[in-house]
Amino acid sequence: GAVVSQHPSRVICKSGTSVKIECRSLDFQATTMFWYRQFPKQSLMLMATSNEGSKATYEQGVEKDKFLINHASLTLSTLTVTSAHPEDSSFYICSARPPGQDAGGYTFGSGTRLTVV
Amino acid sequence: GQNIDQPTEMTATEGAIVQINCTYQTSGFNGLFWYQQHAGEAPTFLSYNVLDGLEEKGRFSSFLSRSKGYSYLLLKELQMKDSASYLCAAMDSNYQLIWGAGTKLIIKP
Numbered sequence: 001g002a003v004v005s006q007h008p009s010r011v012i013c014k015s016g017t018s019v020k021i022e023c024r025s026l027d028f029q030a031t032t033m034f035w036y037r038q039f040p041k042q043s044l045m046l047m048a049t050s051n052e053g054s055k056a057t058y059e060q061g062v063e064k065d066k067f068l069i070n071h072a073s074l075t076l077s078t079l080t081v082t083s084a085h086p087e088d089s090s091f092y093i094c095s096a097r098p099p100g101q102d103a104g105g106y107t108f109g110s111g112t113r114l115t116v117v
Numbered sequence: 118g119q120n121i122d123q124p125t126e127m128t129a130t131e132g133a134i135v136q137i138n139c140t141y142q143t144s145g146f147n148g149l150f151w152y153q154q155h156a157g158e159a160p161t162f163l164s165y166n167v168l169d170g171l172e173e174k175g176r177f178s179s180f181l182s183r184s185k186g187y188s189y190l191l192l193k194e195l196q197m198k199d200s201a202s203y204l205c206a207a208m209d210s211n212y213q214l215i216w217g218a219g220t221k222l223i224i225k226p
Contacts, residue, residue, distance in 0.1 A: 006159075034214075043204060043216040044160070093159050106150070106214075108159040 002028050002098040006109025013084055013116055021079045021112045023094035029074035030096035034106075035067075038091040050077045084116040119143045121217035123205050128223045129195055137190045137203050137220045145210020151179055151190045152204040154219065160204055163190065192222075200224045 003026040013019050023033055031052045036044040048069050050056045056069035068080040077096075081088055094109040120142045129135040141149065148167035152160035166172055166181035166188060178191040190203055202219040209215060 043218040044206075045216075046213070091157075106162065108161070111157075111159040113157070 002026075002096075002107045004030075004094060004096050004107045004109040006094055006112060008112060009110060010113045011115070013114070015085055015116055016083055018080055018082045019084055019114060021081075021092055021094075021114075023077050023079075023096070023109050025075045025096050025098070028096075028098040030077070030098070031074060032096065033071060033077040034095040035069065035077075035079050036093045036095065038093060038111075044093065047079075052077075081114065084114070086116045089114055089116045119207075119209060119215045121205055121207060121215055123203075123217040123220045125218070126221045126223065128225060129192075131195055131197060131224055131226050133195050134191065134193050135195060135222065137192075137205075137222065139188045139190070139205035139217060141186050141188070141205070141207040141215070141217075143207045143209040143215055146183065147208040147210065147212055149179075149181055149188045150204075150206045150208070150214065151177075151188075152206065154202045154204055156201075163203075195224050197224050197226070 005024045007022050033050045035047045037047050038044050046059050047062045048056045048058045050069045050071035052071045052074050058064050071077040091111050093111040095106050097106045123139045150165050151163040153163050154160040164179035166179050171180045176193045181188045202221045204219045205217040206214045
């Protein structure tokens with residue numbers, strides 16, 4: 001089946017530094033990828049939708065300059081958390097839907113646990 | 118506004134049956150999803166319903182009533198590995214997923 005590979009799975013960084021998270025669609029081309037954040041015991045919160053070759057669409061309340069999204073190719077989307085602070089510590093997950101699938105075909109990456117100290 | 122409601126937590130016994138309910142209110146509707154999420158892991162797809170009725174997949178079944186804005190996930194022959202959170206998500210007219218907070222299912226021996 002369709003696979004979305006997400007790296008790193010865990011990262012610990014110092015406050016003020018930047019962290020890049022990568023999501024790759026391994027066996028399909030993803031024109032659109034979705035980036036979610038999930039705090040403990042809460043549901044997924046959509047942060048932004050990345051579109052290959054164009055600007056990402058951010059949800060209300062998500063800072064564009066803090067969460068930089070790049071979708072430069074049909075198989076790779078990246079999320080960079082800039083100047084990270086402890087409140088950015090969360091579980092970040094990407095998702096994509098292989099073309100030709102019905103709407104049930106959303107595939108998630110394995111997630112990235114970010115801890116900012 | 119758009120809203121998804123599902124119970125926060127449920128407890129069931131190994132080998133038994135459990136039904137997890139979900140009600141939704143969305144701007145337009147393009148289907149309802151159920152995902153399973155184990156602690157610290159990403160969600161995995163369980164089911165998708167867009168038409169009224171029951172869809173059965175092995176031990177798991179999902180039901181949808183569009184007129185009532187209601188769905189349920191039915192898990193049969195519960196196993197300990199079924200202990201997880203179950204997320205309900207409805208897709209609105211813009212094909213955006215609206216997520217519920219998840220139902221934590223605890224399976225007891």
